Amino acid sequence: MTPTAPGPTLGVVGGGQLGRMLGEAAAPLGVDLVVSDPTPDCPAAPVARAQIEGDFDDPETLRRLADRADVLTFEIELADPEVLDAVSDEFGVPVHPAPDTLRTIQDKLVQKRALADAGVPVPEFVAVDDEADLREAVERFGGVMLKAREGGYDGRGNLPVQSPDEAGEALAELSGPAMAEQFLDFERELSVIGVQGDGETALFPVTETIHREEILRETVAPARADDEVLARAREVAQSVLDLLDGRGVFGIELFETSEGEVLVNEIAPRPHNSGHWTIEGCQTSQFEQHVRAVLGWPLGSTKLRAPTVSANVLGDVPDSRRAQVTGLDSLLAEPGVGFHWYGKREARPLRKLGHLTAVADAGPEDSTDAPTREDLLATARDLRDGLVFE
Numbered sequence: 001m002t003p004t005a006p007g008p009t010l011g012v013v014g015g016g017q018l019g020r021m022l023g024e025a026a027a028p029l030g031v032d033l034v035v036s037d038p039t040p041d042c043p044a045a046p047v048a049r050a051q052i053e054g055d056f057d058d059p060e061t062l063r064r065l066a067d068r069a070d071v072l073t074f075e076i077e078l079a080d081p082e083v084l085d086a087v088s089d090e091f092g093v094p095v096h097p098a099p100d101t102l103r104t105i106q107d108k109l110v111q112k113r114a115l116a117d118a119g120v121p122v123p124e125f126v127a128v129d130d131e132a133d134l135r136e137a138v139e140r141f142g143g144v145m146l147k148a149r150e151g152g153y154d155g156r157g158n159l160p161v162q163s164p165d166e167a168g169e170a171l172a173e174l175s176g177p178a179m180a181e182q183f184l185d186f187e188r189e190l191s192v193i194g195v196q197g198d199g200e201t202a203l204f205p206v207t208e209t210i211h212r213e214e215i216l217r218e219t220v221a222p223a224r225a226d227d228e229v230l231a232r233a234r235e236v237a238q239s240v241l242d243l244l245d246g247r248g249v250f251g252i253e254l255f256e257t258s259e260g261e262v263l264v265n266e267i268a269p270r271p272h273n274s275g276h277w278t279i280e281g282c283q284t285s286q287f288e289q290h291v292r293a294v295l296g297w298p299l300g301s302t303k304l305r306a307p308t309v310s311a312n313v314l315g316d317v318p319d320s321r322r323a324q325v326t327g328l329d330s331l332l333a334e335p336g337v338g339f340h341w342y343g344k345r346e347a348r349p350l351r352k353l354g355h356l357t358a359v360a361d362a363g364p365e366d367s368t369d370a371p372t373r374e375d376l377l378a379t380a381r382d383l384r385d386g387l388v389f390e
Contacts, residue, residue: 001070001071001295001296001297003295003297003298004030005029005030006030006032007029007030007031007032007295008031008032008070008071008295009031009032009033009034009049009068009069009070010022010026010031010032010033010034010069010070010071010072010073010291010294010295011033011034011035011036011065011066011068011069011070011071011072011073011093012033012034012035012036012044012048012072012073012074012075013035013036013056013062013065013072013073013074013075013076013079013084014035014036014037014044014056014074014075014076014078014079015035015036015037015039015042015043015044015045015048015051015075016037016042016043016044016075016076016342017043017044017342017343017344017352018075018076018270018271018287019033019035019037019042019043019044019048019075020043020044020046020047020342020343021271021276021279021285021287021340022044022075022271022287022290022291023035023044023047023048024047024287025285025287025288025290025291026287026288026291027047029288029291029292031291031295032048032049033047033048033049034048034049034050034051034052034065034068034069035048035050035051035052035065036051036052036053036054036056036061036062036064036065037051037052037053037054037056038053038054038055038056039053040053043342043343043344044343046343050068052064052065052068056074056076056078056079056080057078057079057080057083058083059083059086059087062080062083062084062087063087063090063091065087066087066088066090066091066093067091069093070093070295071093071094071095071096071294071295072084072087072088072093072094072095072096073095073096073097073248073270073290073294074102074269074270075270075271076270077102077105077106077268077269077270078151079102081099081100081102081103081106082099084099084102085099095246096246096247096248096293096294097196097244097245097246097247097248097250097269097270097294098244098245098246100245100246101244101245101246101269102269104244105267105268105269106150107149107150108147108148108149108150108179108266109125109127109149109177109179110149111266111267112125112179112181114243115240115243115264115267118239118243119239120236120239120240120243120264121236121261121262121263121264122263122264123181123182123184123255123263123265124141124181124182125179125180125181125182126140126179126180127178127179128146128171128178128179128180129177130171131167131168131171133180134146134161134164134167134170134171134178134180135164135167137180138161138162138163138164138166138167138180139164141180141182141183142183143160143161143162143183144160144161144180144181144182144183145158145159145160145161145180145181145182145183146158146159146160146161146170146171146174146178146179146180147159147178147179147180147181148174148176148177148178149176149177149178149179150176150177151176157174158214159173159174160183161180162183184255184257184263185257185258186255186256186257186258187225187256187257187258187260188208188223188224188225188256189208189209189210189211189253189254189255189256189265190206190207190208190209190223190225190229190233190253190254190255190256190262191206191207191208191209191219191251191252191253191254191272191274191275192204192206192207192233192234192236192237192252192254193207193249193250193251193252193271193272193274193275193278193286193289194237194238194240194241194249194250194252195241195248195249195250195286195289195290195293195299195302196241196244196246196247196248196250196293197247197292197293197296197297197298197299198247198293198296198297200298200299201238201241202289202299202302203234203237203238203241203302204275204278204282204286204302205221205222205223205282205302205304206221206222206223206225206230206233206234206237207219207220207221207222207223207274207275207277208220208221208222208223208224208225209253209274213350215312215314215350216273216274216312217311217312217314218309218310218311218312218377218380218381219274219276219277219309219310220309220373220376220377221277221278221281221304221307221308221309222304222307222373224373225256228260229256229260229262232261232262233254233256233262235262236252236254236262236263236264237252237254240252240264240267244267244269246269247293247294247296248269248270248290248293248294249270249271249272249275249286249287249289249290249293250267250268250269250270250272251267251268251270251271251272251273251274251275252264252267253265253266253267253268253272253274270290271286271287271290272286273312273352276310276340276355276357277308277309277310277357278302279338279340279357280305280308280338280357280359281304281305281306281307281308281310281357281359282301282302282303282304282305283300283301283302283303283305284299284300284301284302288300289302305359306359306360306361307359307360307371307372307373307376308357308358308359308360308376309357309358309373309376309377309379309380310355310356310357310358310380311355311356311358311380311381311383311384312352312354312355312384313325313352313353313354313355313356313384313387314350314351314352314353315347315348315349315350315351315352315353315389316387316389317347317348317349317389318349319348319349320346320347320348321346321347321389322345322346322347322390323344323345323346323347323353324347324389324390325353325354325387325388325389325390326387326388326390327386327387327388328387330383330386331356331383331386331387334358334379334383335361336358336359336360336361337356337357337358337359337379337380337383338356338357338359339354339355339356339357340354340355340356340357341353341354342354347389356380356383356384357380358376358379358380358383359376360373360376
């Protein structure tokens, strides 16, 4: 699609925080967003041209979306690839990434098999159909991460199982098709945001991701790993891009093992939480890249501006309540720190409500007083922990 200003209309299935940040990135390019989402006045609504209310997989909702769009994409894996294929054919509107890619990635077992078959390094894994399968996997691997094959996100749908005696309870809690993955002794978790454009690809700098309770808390860019590991992570990420069909941004989650291997954990066919730091930290954000890529426009530079750390703001509440935080004064007064609020009305325990980003001063290269990544991480944590939920 030839770039023009004003530009085309991008239809997005999903209007959560990713849709919101896509809208913020699309507007300067002259691109309008129309989103579909079942939540009235969803987080993306204030920055989108329009919202169509309806379920992510509802055919009529997606028909209405396709009727208003020049290109379709999605910011949530709950979109139905069969429906996307159907509305694409009916309205002649391309869908990126390809629905076939969504089919592969939606089911974690199918995803892992596709990666393994292509020679992409992954942890050992097995399908789990019943308690006997899980017991056998735990005995074989000496501990596993049990994963729901579909629908899991933000740590939900993942359960560590260390003993065969835990198998029955773990399967009952997951209550659905599952897979078991070897529990790794990893050095750190990494992420690469990869981009497929129209005949071109790009990789953002390798990022270190820090999780607690299976939920991403902070990212550090560039990752605090040696050059050999960083180079291998980029090689593995490129091999993942070579496997996937369609244009767009892909979040590629990786493990660096204690032996220095790099293995693929999971893939997201969309902008990813581990890439939010790119808004301030790179010359082109992952969100602008996704807009450019799905439209077939030239990709922007993925060059790092300066070392950057981001910290997620999670619902620090015991139960559901109105989402509101105070204590922003120190955060907003801190040089080099940006804040992003996602526009969600309800705070729930561990729900992602926003993030902050701390960027080092990109002063002279020989500067000796520039903050280290450890300094930035400490600053981001302190500022995040100073927020108070009311």
